[in-house]
Amino acid sequence: WVSGYVVGGDLTSSSASFEGPFTSRTNVLLGSRSSTSDKDACIAVQLPSNEVREMVNLVDNPGVLGKKVCFKGDIVESYFGITGLKNVTECRLL
Secondary structure, eight states, X not given: OEEEEEEEEOOOSSOOBSSSOOOXXXXXXXXXXXXXXXXXXXXXXXXXXXXXXXXXXXXTOGGGTTOEEEXXXXXXXXXXXXXXXXXXXXXXXX
């Protein structure tokens, strides 16, 4: 389990968006604080094509930005150039 605040999305290997509107449903950034705005201080989360993506993606759920969330998945060394979480099987909004 990894928890943090959803602080952004629209990840690429060189950038991320910390303000909407967002265009990607497949990933979000988690920060240790809701005010985090440095990609390198975040964890990139790959959102699987299931209810987790439906619940948390910032395109369809812009109100999730700044909310605390817990994800269960596999920590990977690099996802879009930073530590990441893949194979997410559960998600809880706190």
